[in-house]
Amino acid sequence: MGSKERGPLTEPMFYVLMSFLKRDMCGTEITEFVERKTRDRVRLGPGTLYTLLAKFQEEKLIVETQVEGRKRTYRLTDKGRAAYQEELERLRACVADGEEEEK
């Protein structure tokens, strides 16, 4: 995920990490955030979101902060924030390269 061992993040991965930047989030809130942020360009299927949350937890990019009934809330870790920043830098570099080439 931005690092040499993970490779670049896919769009759903990137936006899921992005959703945690300002506050802790649960699954439904993440889906709403991504759809709102991307104006429905990026859709987050429930299977994809469930898998990503579990994967990010395993990789310690997010941690569970609260369990309320069926709702689980997560928080971005420093490692997760670093992975997000790394990916953001990669994307910025991509855009810069593209724009430079178009001039």
Add this chain to the structure above:
Amino acid sequence: MSKTCCRVTPVNGYDIPALEQWLEGMASKGLLFSMTAGPLTLFQQDTPQALQFHLEPARDKTYDDDPELNALYEGAGWRYLGIFRKNYYVFATENREAQAHTDPDTLAYVLNRFFKQKLLGGIGLLLGNFFLLAFFRPNSLSNLLYWLRWFPVETLYARNVIPFALSLTGLALADLSWLLGLIRLRKHRIEVLSGETPPRPRRSGGWLLAVSILILLPVGAQLFVYFFGMDYDPYPLEGSGFVTLSEIEGVDFPLSGDQFYNMDYISHGDTPLGPEHWYFQQYGSFRHDDNSVSLNKVPHLEIRITRYLLPFIAVQRMDELSRTHDYDYSLGGYEKLTSGLGLDQVLASCGETGMSLILRRGNTVLQAEYRGDKDLTEYLDRFAQMMEGL
């Protein structure tokens, strides 16, 4: 109240697209997925529905629902239906456009994790193969073929040939089912990553597992009976109705005081894959330290009874027994005697020191060997009674 009905799953358990398509087909016939039991899938009878199904591979073998997963799916308009063989959570929706997975990389990751789990599960299957085949393995396969040719019934029943053959066949089918499943799982992952959708998933492979389980079930029952000591069930001689040496030689005849040589019980056993059998023997009194009165010279009665599954097996066994010769009694060939007393076949052989009788009643064969100077055929009615009373 809706009714439950079950079907053999005709699709390999790791072939996710084919399983989803099969469940969709069943729902369109009014059978909504409920749960699985081994190779069977249980359905609730409902009104026919055009549903889209999705099987979400579980992270590990699962017995319980995952509340977070269900909440996410329900939030996206899916309905949770149950767990498929501890491997998948089953969801369905009326929305044909709904997508459970919107990121091919993430789905490929799920499939790869599931593939690795099942690959590791192969170790358990391998251990099962080794344990079963080692447990029932006949000592020598070349000798086995020789014995099977000349004494098929004795060989099949006495040398674990039936459980071994069933284990070999059942495990081969289970292994093949597992291997084909892994190949299909791998292909599905490649299709997901390449964005290809196979036009029509293959619906096959499920019968392999169903047949293998059907074949291995009696082997499992046999193991269960062995391990819990349920294969041996002796009972007292008194009241058994068995012919005894005292009955032949007279009530004052001295019998050996050793319980091994003068059984006061009937040895009796039965297993799911073997015939029910009885054994009893008695010797006249002899002294271990007196060479002039040895075990091989005193009167002796030995009775072996076997009840086979079908009468034709018993007929074949009669033939096998009639071709054997007990040199202790210097027996000659067997002669056929007139049947009667409810017996279907009676064979007798006389020797210098004793005689042997082989009797068949339906699917039960009795062999009585006797050393002494009495005529065993005089007790045919008693042997017939014995067999009737078993």
